[in-house]
Amino acid sequence: MRSLMVRALSRLLTALPTLFVLVTLAFFMMRAAPGGPFDSERSLAPEIEAAIEAQYHLDEPLIRQYLHYLLDLSHGDLGPSFQYEGYRVTELIAAGLPVSALLGGLALCLAVVVGVSIGIVAAQRRNHLIDHVLMTLSALGICIPAFVVAPLLILAFAVALGWLPAGGWSAGQWRDVLLPVLALALPQLAYVARLTRTSMVDVLQAPYVLAARAKGLPTRQILLRHALRPALLPVLSYLGPAAAALITGSVVIEQIFSIPGLGRYFVQAALNRDYTLVLGVVLVYGALIVLFNFVVDMLYGVLDPRVRAT
Amino acid sequence: MRARYFWIQSFVAVLAIGASVGVAAQSLRIGNGPEIETLDPQRARSVSAFNILRDLYEGLIRVGPDGRLIPGAASAWDVSEDGLIYRFHLRANGRWSNGDAVTADDFVAGMRRTVSPATGSNFAQMLVPIRGAAAISRGERSPETLGVQAVSPLELEIQLDVPTPQLLGVLTQAATYPVHRPSLQQYGDGFSRPGRLIGNGAYSLDAWVMQSHVSLRRNRYYWDADTVAIDTVTYYPTEDINSEYKRYRAGELDITYEVPPVQIAQIRREHSAELHLAPYLGVYYYGLNLTRAPLADNPKLRKALSMAIDRDVIVDKVLNGLGLPAYGWVPPGVSGYPAQQPAWAQLSDTQRLAEARRWYAEAGYGPQHPLELEIRFNTHESHQRVATVIAAMWKQALGVTTRLVNEEFKVFINHRKQRRVTQVFRAVWIADYNDPSSFTDILHSRHGQNDTGWNNPAYDARIEAAREQPALRTPTLQAAERLIFDDVPVIPIYFYVSKHLVRSRVIGWRDNVLDYHYTRDLRLAADIGPE
Numbered sequence: 059m060r061s062l063m064v065r066a067l068s069r070l071l072t073a074l075p076t077l078f079v080l081v082t083l084a085f086f087m088m089r090a091a092p093g094g095p096f097d098s099e100r101s102l103a104p105e106i107e108a109a110i111e112a113q114y115h116l117d118e119p120l121i122r123q124y125l126h127y128l129l130d131l132s133h134g135d136l137g138p139s140f141q142y143e144g145y146r147v148t149e150l151i152a153a154g155l156p157v158s159a160l161l162g163g164l165a166l167c168l169a170v171v172v173g174v175s176i177g178i179v180a181a182q183r184r185n186h187l188i189d190h191v192l193m194t195l196s197a198l199g200i201c202i203p204a205f206v207v208a209p210l211l212i213l214a215f216a217v218a219l220g221w222l223p224a225g226g227w228s229a230g231q232w233r234d235v236l237l238p239v240l241a242l243a244l245p246q247l248a249y250v251a252r253l254t255r256t257s258m259v260d261v262l263q264a265p266y267v268l269a270a271r272a273k274g275l276p277t278r279q280i281l282l283r284h285a286l287r288p289a290l291l292p293v294l295s296y297l298g299p300a301a302a303a304l305i306t307g308s309v310v311i312e313q314i315f316s317i318p319g320l321g322r323y324f325v326q327a328a329l330n331r332d333y334t335l336v337l338g339v340v341l342v343y344g345a346l347i348v349l350f351n352f353v354v355d356m357l358y359g360v361l362d363p364r365v366r367a368t
Numbered sequence: 369m370r371a372r373y374f375w376i377q378s379f380v381a382v383l384a385i386g387a388s389v390g391v392a393a394q395s396l397r398i399g400n401g402p403e404i405e406t407l408d409p410q411r412a413r414s415v416s417a418f419n420i421l422r423d424l425y426e427g428l429i430r431v432g433p434d435g436r437l438i439p440g441a442a443s444a445w446d447v448s449e450d451g452l453i454y455r456f457h458l459r460a461n462g463r464w465s466n467g468d469a470v471t472a473d474d475f476v477a478g479m480r481r482t483v484s485p486a487t488g489s490n491f492a493q494m495l496v497p498i499r500g501a502a503a504i505s506r507g508e509r510s511p512e513t514l515g516v517q518a519v520s521p522l523e524l525e526i527q528l529d530v531p532t533p534q535l536l537g538v539l540t541q542a543a544t545y546p547v548h549r550p551s552l553q554q555y556g557d558g559f560s561r562p563g564r565l566i567g568n569g570a571y572s573l574d575a576w577v578m579q580s581h582v583s584l585r586r587n588r589y590y591w592d593a594d595t596v597a598i599d600t601v602t603y604y605p606t607e608d609i610n611s612e613y614k615r616y617r618a619g620e621l622d623i624t625y626e627v628p629p630v631q632i633a634q635i636r637r638e639h640s641a642e643l644h645l646a647p648y649l650g651v652y653y654y655g656l657n658l659t660r661a662p663l664a665d666n667p668k669l670r671k672a673l674s675m676a677i678d679r680d681v682i683v684d685k686v687l688n689g690l691g692l693p694a695y696g697w698v699p700p701g702v703s704g705y706p707a708q709q710p711a712w713a714q715l716s717d718t719q720r721l722a723e724a725r726r727w728y729a730e731a732g733y734g735p736q737h738p739l740e741l742e743i744r745f746n747t748h749e750s751h752q753r754v755a756t757v758i759a760a761m762w763k764q765a766l767g768v769t770t771r772l773v774n775e776e777f778k779v780f781i782n783h784r785k786q787r788r789v790t791q792v793f794r795a796v797w798i799a800d801y802n803d804p805s806s807f808t809d810i811l812h813s814r815h816g817q818n819d820t821g822w823n824n825p826a827y828d829a830r831i832e833a834a835r836e837q838p839a840l841r842t843p844t845l846q847a848a849e850r851l852i853f854d855d856v857p858v859i860p861i862y863f864y865v866s867k868h869l870v871r872s873r874v875i876g877w878r879d880n881v882l883d884y885h886y887t888r889d890l891r892l893a894a895d896i897g898p899e
Contacts (some may be wrong), residue, residue: 093778098413099796101785101816103493105506110488135573140577143406144558153578209610216618224618225611226604227580314611316604326403326607331778 060157060361069355073348080090080344081131081337085124093244095140095331114140127337137334141327143146147338150323155342157227158312158319162304164235165243169300171363174293177254178281181289184259193255199248204307208314228242244305250293258289291362294354300349305343341355383677385564393599394892396874398607399615403579408560409545410481411465413490415798416625418542420582420603423887424567425545428450428456428475428524429536433889435802435880437536441470441546441568442524451531451838458522463550464587465572472518474568476547480511487557491543493816494800497532497835500707531838532852537801540884542847570888572597578682579605584887616869622892623877623885624869629750642869646879651694652809652865654743654758657790658857659821662739667828669739673792675712675724676765677758683862686753690867694860697852698807698845701881705804705842710853721765721789728766735767742771745794746780753821754861784819795819798864802882804845811857822857 096102096110111117115126130137136147176196180189216224217238227234261267262285270280309321320339327335404417409425412418422430430440442456462470473643483504491507499515515527529537538544546786548566551559559565561578565788570592571584583602587593604621606612609628615621627635627643635643656663656670663670679693695713698705712723733739743759745751752774759770775783784793797817799806809815812831813823830848834841852858866883873893 064887091778093782097778097781097785098490099781100413100490101819103491103505103816105485106488106490106492109485113486114490136835143408143411144561152576163689209614209777210610212614212618217614220618224615224620226615226620312579313608316580316606316608316611316615318577322579322607329777 062356063215065354066352069225069352072130073352075080076348077341077344078102078345081125081128081341083334084337084340085127086120088122088328088331088336091331093331095333097331099118115136115140127334136338139332139335140217141330141332147334150335151320151338151342152320154320154323157317158305158308159254161238161242161308161311161317161319162237162301164239165246165304166297166301168239168243169246169250170293172243174254176251177293178249178258178286180251180255181258181262182277183318184282193252193296196248196251199244202245202250204241204245205314206312208238211237211241212314225314226315227315234315234317238311238317240314242304242311245307246303249300250296253293253296254289258285258290263283264288288360291358294357296356298351302347305346325347369544371635376667382555390879394597394894396598396601396890396892397620397622398601398603399612399621399624399626400582400603401605402607402729403605404582407573407576407582408557409542410487410489410491410547411557412480412542416605420584421569422884423540423571423601424565424571424573425542425569426539426738427542427545428458429539430886431540431880431882431884433876433878433880433885435878435882436455437540440540441475451533452528454526454528454705455519456524456526458524459591460522461591462568463591464566464568465587465589466548466566467589468548468550469521470546470568471521472524473521474549475513475524476516476518477549477552478545478547479516479543480514480551481547481729484511489543491800493539494538494541494543497528497530497535497538499527499529517804518570523584530835532835533838534801534803534805537803541800571601571884574600585635590888593887596888597889601887605864615851622871622874624707627690627867627869629688629690632690639869642871644868644870644877644879645690646864646883647699647803647804647881648697648864648866648883649702650797650880651697651699651860652691652754652794652796652862652864653694654680654859654861655784655790655793655795655820656857656859657787657793657819657821658823660786660791663791666731667731667855668727670816670859671764672727672731672766673741674856674859675720675727677761677859677861678717679862681761682754682757686750691862691865694863697811697849697858697860698804698879699799699863702799702804702807703802705845708846708849708853723763733766733768739766739768740771741768741791742773742784743794744773744775744780744790746777746817747774751794751822757813758861787819787821790819792859793819795858799809804842804849805831808834808845808848811852821859822855824851824855824857827851827855892894 096107115135116124127137139145139147139150176192180192183189212224215222222233222237265284267280270284270289308319312319312321324339327339400419401416402414404420405414406412406417407421409421412421426441428440428442429437431436441458441462443459445454445456447454454795458470458472464470479495481487483492483495483501483506494791495501500509500513503509504511504514517525519525547569551564551566555564562573565573570587570590572587574583574585576582581602581604583600585600586596606625609626612624613628613631616624658664681690683691683693695709696707696709700707712720715723744754745755755772759772762768762770783789797807797810808831810817811822812818813828827848830844834844872892875893876890
């Protein structure tokens with residue numbers, strides 16, 4: 059237990075420099091991109107442009123702007139948005155993050171619960187018809203990208219059948235959530251199903267499972283009590299990348315379903331050169347990915363006694 | 369305790385009965401393109417934001433459903449004989465959405481805010497004809513010296529440096545809207561946020577959930593509130609044009625911001641009665657960088673390039689009919705200005721191409737010495753398609769080898785402004801108000817929008833003369849436009865059309881060249897509820 063605490067603490071400590079490097083890189087890379095937040099098809103009078111740039115400290119040397127930003131950041135302030143006048147980046151993230159988190163969280167749950175179930179069923183009926191059907195479907199699920207699946211779902215369930223809305227978000231009603239979560243979860247769900255099946259097949263051939271079977275334990279008990287836990291280890295280590303994929307995947311899904319999440323800001327802000335907003339979102343995404351990997355690591359220790367021992 | 373619940377329950381019950389017995393509330397849902405950047409009238413810059421601001425605020429003048437200028441917050445106005453002083457009479461019953469009276473000082477505050485450099489308004493340049501505006505926006509004078517004054521609480525005077533017939537059109541724009549001064553004083557530049565915004569328009573702001581919707585409800589203090597039929601209107605950001613169309617088909621929108629050109633055939637089949645296409649005051653053109661070889665000092669070459677483009681093919685095949693071929697610079701439909709074309713626009717295709725080849729040869733190019741050229745545009749499918757087709761036309765007609773360069777938008781805009789690497793570049797201009805000067809001004813050598821570097825003293829002189837002699841304005845601007853035909857600093861390709869799907873239950877929608885549609889002019893067919 060003590061070693062677990064130490065590990066947790068050391069992991070958290072290394073996270074801080076990681077995020078710092080991330081912010082620094084993102085800051086200077088954004089500034090290296092040509093064009094600025096106030097360039098548009100309609101050009102501004104030079105005096106007006108100068109006045110706006112002074113307002114946002116853009117007329118100062120870059121290194122000073124950077125220090126300025128770090129100072130604000132240390133107070134938990136992510137600065138003003140360049141695109142949304144009068145809004146702080148912190149406010150925008152506070153509004154968008156819960157929406158994206160709900161979307162991503164539900165999609166992750168769906169992917170794990172349904173994916174693992176499918177995997178177990180397929181492993182149990184290895185090389186039967188149902189195994190082949192499920193695995194073919196999951197191969198399709200991995201191959202077809204979300205920007206193809208989502209419009210198809212909309213066409214079927216919103217335009218043709220009229221059961222669910224084609225987009226929009228009214229305070230997270232379940233009707234609004236259903237299609238986007240499904241579209242977001244599908245590729246991950248398919249991947250989890252394949253992972254579970256493969257590792258389950260391996261585990262089911264392990265000597266201790268054969269021993270359990272020889273002892274005459276019912277299949278159900280063997281599966282759930284003895285085989286499932288080790289079979290889930292590869293799935294667990296995939297959850298870190300899966301969470302990252304859900305975050306980046308939500309960028310597309312939020313756009314297609316008009317959902318007011320964080321993902322929409324990410325692309326728009328980068329195109330608009332909304333420097334502070336991009337940095338804010340990068341920081342949040344970075345922190346989330348670090349966090350997920352951390353949680354997975356810790357869970358690994360809980361599930362796999364071998365990790366605990368070392 | 370129990371008694372209190374009883375009262376609350378009875379109250380709710382009464383409300384519910386009232387709502388079901390009364391007329392069903394009319395509620396309109398509009399697709400509004402990209403997310404708005406702000407609801408601050410002096411700082412807004414996008415078409416999407418202006419669409420909403422027209423409901424929230426009312427300028428001195430407004431645009432009627434047919435596109436004509438009609439009285440707004442001012443019921444009448446007088447113009448001095450020399451055309452330099454305008455006096456507006458505000459409505460005595462004009463009210464802000466909190467019940468305060470709308471006064472001339474509120475308009476003064478709004479326009480001062482626009483020209484003040486501290487505000488950073490994109491539209492300060494639009495107010496330059498007003499006395500003192502130019503010096504104020506350069507920071508040389510204080511905003512208080514602007515030639516806009518409250519003569520009395522209900523009388524506003526605007527003094528101009530030169531007669532400006534387009535002033536009335538300018539006064540329909542958000543940059544000239546009034547400001548509720550107590551709010552500005554209390555909240556500073558944050559006065560336009562939800563919960564604070566107080567407007568003088570037909571609607572007031574209910575909520576703005578970023579990336580989700582902006583909802584407005586009827587402003588009961590509006591001076592003409594009795595004629596406003598629709599109770600609530602919700603604007604949805606619809607960045608993705610295909611998603612918007614799907615939401616319209618699913619019955620979630622009453623009016624769309626655009627229609628996807630790729631699906632126009634299907635739309636014409638399934639929604640022909642709901643499809644509204646109308647001329648719009650915008651031009652899609654190729655600017656030519658006249659400060660660099662090979663296009664500098666070679667008007668013959670520029671003419672050949674312009675003549676070799678078959679605009680009809682571009683409009684029919686590339687745009688699927690969603691545009692009008694452009695030969696002149698000022699689009700048809702601009703009020704009081706007959707549209708012009710260069711003479712060659714009337715030629716048959718064979719004659720036109722022969723003429724183009726003749727100019728090309730005279731410019732010093734031919735099969736032995738072909739021109740190599742570059743078209744630069746920002747990365748977008750539609751720009752790519754137009755550029756590909758034009759490059760093919762140049763190749764076929766003249767033998768020009770064209771390189772297509774696409775860049776990310778901000779990179780492209782920067783290159784365009786610097787004029788160091790560009791040769792031919794994509795550009796667009798949308799008019800701010802219905803007046804020819806909105807187009808002719810931007811090719812003046814000192815205009816910030818003139819990325820071609822064209823500097824023709826004869827053109828500049830005519831633009832300035834048109835300002836000084838209002839009586840001869842139209843012929844003078846027409847003469848200026850003909851100089852564009854001779855010198856070809858720009859190649860107009862097509863004029864825009866506004867494109868909307870409007871559900872048949874929306875009554876009162878009329879297409880107009882500015883594509884302005886105030887919700888107060890619309891109503892919904894009562895018997896058909898939302899589908």
